[in-house]
Amino acid sequence: MSETSNFKTVDEYFNTQPKDTKKALLVLKNCILNVEPNTTELFNYNIPAYSLINGGKREQQIMIAGYKKYVGFYPHPTTMEKFDKELNEFKRGKGSVQFPLNKPLP
Numbered sequence: 001m002s003e004t005s006n007f008k009t010v011d012e013y014f015n016t017q018p019k020d021t022k023k024a025l026l027v028l029k030n031c032i033l034n035v036e037p038n039t040t041e042l043f044n045y046n047i048p049a050y051s052l053i054n055g056g057k058r059e060q061q062i063m064i065a066g067y068k069k070y071v072g073f074y075p076h077p078t079t080m081e082k083f084d085k086e087l088n089e090f091k092r093g094k095g096s097v098q099f100p101l102n103k104p105l106p
Helices: 012-016 020-034 077-082
Strands: 040-044 047-051 061-067 070-074 091-093 096-100
Touching: 012 020, 012 040, 012 047, 012 070, 020 047, 020 061, 020 070
Parallel strands: none
Antiparallel strands: 040 047, 047 061, 061 070, 070 096, 091 096
């Protein structure tokens, strides 16, 4: 993935990813849509974002991104706090978690 690319659609973004990365991103996207089917798909920081509220700001979005060895999942930090125990085995930041491609997604 090129950090400076400007994708026109989320599908275009997904289609530029390696096979395993694309597969994991699609699983994450489907999880988001299964929980909240009325999300708005958009880009934030040039990565796919799902706004839980129409026109929602960053704290009302979940973002996902593909990388060579993992997929990034970027919910709001308060969401991370609620799932602290479940995400304990993964590399995390204040509002991010990395799911390695060589392990099944939780």
